[in-house]
Amino acid sequence: MLRPGLAAGHPATVEAGIEILEEGGTAADAAVAASLASCVAETVMTGLLGGGHAIYLDRATGRARNLDCFVSVPGLGSERRHAELLELEIPFGTELVHYAVGIASCGVPGLPAGLAALHDEHGRLPWPRLVEPALRLAGDGIEFPAAHASCLAMLAPVMTMNEGARIYAPGGELLGAGGRLEQPGLVPTLEHVAEEGPRSAYEGTLAASLLELMDERGGLVTREDLRGYGAFWSEPVEVAYAGTRILTREGLSGVSRTISRLPPLQGLTAAERAVTLAHTLDGGSPEGHTTNLAVVDPQGSACVLTTSLGLGSGDFLPGLDLHLNSMLGETDLIRGRLEPGERMDSMMAPSVALDSDGLVLAAGAAGGTRLRGALLQVLAGILDEGLEPEAAVSRPRLHPAAGLVHLEPGFEPEVTAALEAAGYEVRAWPALHHFFGGVSVVGRGGCAGDPRRSGSARSLPPR
Numbered sequence: 001m002l003r004p005g006l007a008a009g010h011p012a013t014v015e016a017g018i019e020i021l022e023e024g025g026t027a028a029d030a031a032v033a034a035s036l037a038s039c040v041a042e043t044v045m046t047g048l049l050g051g052g053h054a055i056y057l058d059r060a061t062g063r064a065r066n067l068d069c070f071v072s073v074p075g076l077g078s079e080r081r082h083a084e085l086l087e088l089e090i091p092f093g094t095e096l097v098h099y100a101v102g103i104a105s106c107g108v109p110g111l112p113a114g115l116a117a118l119h120d121e122h123g124r125l126p127w128p129r130l131v132e133p134a135l136r137l138a139g140d141g142i143e144f145p146a147a148h149a150s151c152l153a154m155l156a157p158v159m160t161m162n163e164g165a166r167i168y169a170p171g172g173e174l175l176g177a178g179g180r181l182e183q184p185g186l187v188p189t190l191e192h193v194a195e196e197g198p199r200s201a202y203e204g205t206l207a208a209s210l211l212e213l214m215d216e217r218g219g220l221v222t223r224e225d226l227r228g229y230g231a232f233w234s235e236p237v238e239v240a241y242a243g244t245r246i247l248t249r250e251g252l253s254g255v256s257r258t259i260s261r262l263p264p265l266q267g268l269t270a271a272e273r274a275v276t277l278a279h280t281l282d283g284g285s286p287e288g289h290t291t292n293l294a295v296v297d298p299q300g301s302a303c304v305l306t307t308s309l310g311l312g313s314g315d316f317l318p319g320l321d322l323h324l325n326s327m328l329g330e331t332d333l334i335r336g337r338l339e340p341g342e343r344m345d346s347m348m349a350p351s352v353a354l355d356s357d358g359l360v361l362a363a364g365a366a367g368g369t370r371l372r373g374a375l376l377q378v379l380a381g382i383l384d385e386g387l388e389p390e391a392a393v394s395r396p397r398l399h400p401a402a403g404l405v406h407l408e409p410g411f412e413p414e415v416t417a418a419l420e421a422a423g424y425e426v427r428a429w430p431a432l433h434h435f436f437g438g439v440s441v442v443g444r445g446g447c448a449g450d451p452r453r454s455g456s457a458r459s460l461p462p463r
Helices: 012-022 029-041 112-121 127-140 146-159 165-170 186-197 205-217 222-228 255-258 269-278 366-386 389-394 413-422
Strands: 005-008 051-058 063-069 084-092 096-101 232-234 238-240 242-248 291-296 302-308 351-355 358-366 398-401 404-407 425-428 438-443 446-447 456-459
Touching: 005 012, 005 029, 005 438, 005 446, 012 029, 012 127, 012 456, 029 127, 029 186, 029 291, 029 302, 051 112, 051 242, 051 351, 063 084, 063 112, 084 146, 112 127, 112 232, 112 302, 127 186, 127 205, 146 165, 186 205, 205 222, 205 269, 205 302, 238 255, 238 366, 238 456, 242 255, 255 366, 269 413, 291 438, 302 351, 302 358, 351 366, 358 366, 358 413, 366 389, 366 438, 389 438, 404 413, 413 425, 446 456
Parallel strands: 404 425
Antiparallel strands: 005 291, 005 456, 051 063, 051 302, 063 232, 084 096, 238 242, 242 351, 291 302, 291 358, 351 358, 358 438, 398 404, 438 446
C-alpha cells in the first residue's frame, strides 16, 4: 500500500486536507476540506460556484467511480433568450487569447453538490468539521503565491471587474507575490455552507444571493436550475498502460484514447522521446483556470478532484466574495446547441492507476487543453520511465499545437533540432509556466504538487 498523503495547488489546500486525514477522516473527507480550502486559497484558479469532476477508489470494495459535478446549462423554467457576453482578448504568453465573460457566461454551479456527494457516499467526519479549515483561512487571509500573482497579472481585466477590484487590487494596486489575499466575504459564505450544508448554493442563502444577482444583471440561472441540479456517479473508462490499469474519464480531453496509442518511452533518447510525445499529443488552444487535488487515506482509498471556474465571469456575490463561473463563455467546451438542463462537457480527467498489488498512483491535472499533455507526460514518467512523482511533475514539459511545439526550459539541446527535423516549429519558453498545466499526484514513490502553480504535497508520517 502506498503512503497516505495529499497533493494540491496550494500549501494551505494541502494542510487543510492533511488536518482531516490526521483526525481520522477518509479520502473523501480530506478532498472536501481541501477543496473548500482551495476556494479560499486558490480563487484565481477555482471557486465554490464552479464545477468539477472526481474519481473515488474505495479500498474496501475495490470499486472506482467517476463523479460528475460539472456545470449545467441554465434556463429551465424561463423563455430562451440571447444574452450578450463581454468579449475580451487576454495576453497569454506571447499570444492573445479570446474569452467571453459577464453574468450571462455563468452556468449552473456543480461543485457544492459534488462535495455533498463525496461526503454522503464516503465521508466519516461531520460536515461542519470539514468546513473549519477553509473558514479559518477566510478569516485570517492568506499569502498570495508567485504563480497565482503571475496568473492574476494576466487575468486582471476580469478579476478586477465589479467587486473583484477590492479583492485583487486593494488600494488600486494589483496584488503581487507575497501579498495578503483578503476575502472577508468568504467568512459568512462558509458559515452558511457549514450551517446549511452544500444545499445552501441551491436552496438556501447562497442560492438566494445568486438569483438576486442574476435578476439584477441579466443572468440566465433560474431557481428551477438550482433546485434541479444533481451530481451523479458513473463508471470510469479503463485503459492498459505500462503494466497498469488506468481508470479515468473520457470527456473532451481524450486521455484514455491518447495514452492507449502512446508508445513506450523508456530507453529513448531525449530527442526521440520529445518527437514521440509531439507526434502523439494533439494541439490545443485557450487556457482553463483550474486546480486539482489528489489524496490517499491510511485505509488505501483515493480521491482525485479537479475543479474550475473557467476564467470567471467577473461577477461576485455582493458581500460574499464568491466569483461566478464563466463556463458558457469557454468556447472549447461548447459542442453544438446548448440546451437548458444539459450537463456541459469538460477536459478534466482525474485518474487512478492500479496493478496486481493495488493502487499505484492517484493523479489529476489542471490546464484546459494542456491538461491531457501535462497528465500523460507525468503518468508516462512514473509508470513507464520509472521516475518518482516529484521528478516526474517537475520535469520540463512540451506542448504541441498545429505544427508548433512549446518547450519549457531544461530539455537537452538536441531536442530542438530533432523536433525541427521532424517538421515542427519550436517555441522555447524562458521558465516553467502554468501554461503547461498543473499536476497533482500521490504515488508509491511519494506525492507531488506542481511548481508551475505553486503546488504543494505532504505525506502522513509512518504510524
